[in-house]
Amino acid sequence: xxxxxxxxxxxxxxxxxxxxxxxxxxxxxxxxxMHWVRQAxxxxxxxxxxxxxxxxxxxxxxxxxxxxxxxxxxxxxTVYLQMKNLGAEDTAVYFCARDHSPWGxxxxxxxxxxxxxxxxx
Amino acid sequence: DIQMTQSPPSLAASVGDRVTISCRASQxxxxxxxxxxxxxxxxxxxxxxxxxxxxxxxxxxxxxxxxSGTDFTLTISSLQPEDFASYYCQQSSSPPFTxxxxxxxxx
Numbered sequence: 001x002x003x004x005x006x007x008x009x010x011x012x013x014x015x016x017x018x019x020x021x022x023x024x025x026x027x028x029x030x031x032x033x034m035h036w037v038r039q040a041x042x043x044x045x046x047x048x049x050x051x052x053x054x055x056x057x058x059x060x061x062x063x064x065x066x067x068x069x070x071x072x073x074x075x076x077x078t079v080y081l082q083m084k085n086l087g088a089e090d091t092a093v094y095f096c097a098r099d100h101s102p103w104g105x106x107x108x109x110x111x112x113x114x115x116x117x118x119x120x121x
Numbered sequence: 122d123i124q125m126t127q128s129p130p131s132l133a134a135s136v137g138d139r140v141t142i143s144c145r146a147s148q149x150x151x152x153x154x155x156x157x158x159x160x161x162x163x164x165x166x167x168x169x170x171x172x173x174x175x176x177x178x179x180x181x182x183x184x185x186x187x188x189s190g191t192d193f194t195l196t197i198s199s200l201q202p203e204d205f206a207s208y209y210c211q212q213s214s215s216p217p218f219t220x221x222x223x224x225x226x227x228x
Contacts, residue, residue, distance in 0.1 A: 035218075037166075044223040045158070045166065045209050050216065059216035062122070095166065106213030107156055109177065111165035 002026040002110045006096045009115030017084040020115060022096030023077060030054070030074035033099035035108055036081045038092040046092075051079060053102035063089075086119045093117075123147055123212050127221035134226060140197040142224045144210035149190045154214035157186055157195045160223075161206045169208075170195065200226070 008020040022034070036048040049060045049070040058070050069082040079096060093116050097108040124147035134140050144155070152173035160166040168177045170186035173193055183198040197204055205228055210221040 044207070045160065045220045047211070047218045047220060050218070061217045104216075105154075106211065106218035107168065107171045108158070108166075109168050111167070113163075113165045
């Protein structure tokens, strides 16, 4: 069955960097766009980024533009989120989600359970 | 950017109640690009409704969606114990693919 599993979360100091990974299985990974979404403590879902099936294009939320970079390795069924210059406002559970199409239409049909990132000194 | 709002922010209901959640977009969107998700604490969010009114595979028929333009609605016809959760609308018309602030459905 379709599975996406996030990893790489942890505690990072303000101004630091972290790379999250999302491993996928149960589907042909290289034919789907992939997204990152986060939920800060006590807050709602915030869409962050999308990468198309062939990594030909990406889009970002304004809140992370220039600090976060999404990438993918279709040979290893993995999508990444490189985060830098982290601040307290980035403390959240980060979810990876599959788009139902290759083109980033943002119908997110399968999600992981998330990985927690805590920015704290 | 398209902003999404939802009402109410939270509601209290009982098993068997009919529940309606509203979602409004800051500009008109094609109904093909309006989705609804359910999210329980500590769990993965679940797609419920796509294209404003189409039920995602495996989602119970008590969930339904409607609307067009800027105003959309999620309805739960008869609330079940497993439906107590937060619900989010999302526009997928253009990036950034914004979510609404959520509606928490409580007992």
